Amino acid sequence: MHYEDVLALRKAWGDKPCDHPEFTDEYLFGSRTGDYVCTQCGKSFQHVPMNRYVKK
Ligand SMILES: [Zn+2]
Numbered sequence: 001m002h003y004e005d006v007l008a009l010r011k012a013w014g015d016k017p018c019d020h021p022e023f024t025d026e027y028l029f030g031s032r033t034g035d036y037v038c039t040q041c042g043k044s045f046q047h048v049p050m051n052r053y054v055k056k
Contacts, residue, residue, distance in 0.1 A: 009042030023048040024056040
């Protein structure tokens, strides 16, 4: 997910609780940042459970 979309997602989600059901790669300027983002709330993580990781 591109970083701009991550920011938009975070803004849209607000501070509601999220159980982070699914993560994907975070991209900035076309490159992976090495972080993962929750596809529901947009929060960034350095390490995620691989059974929740989806390539998008
Ligand atoms: Zn989340």
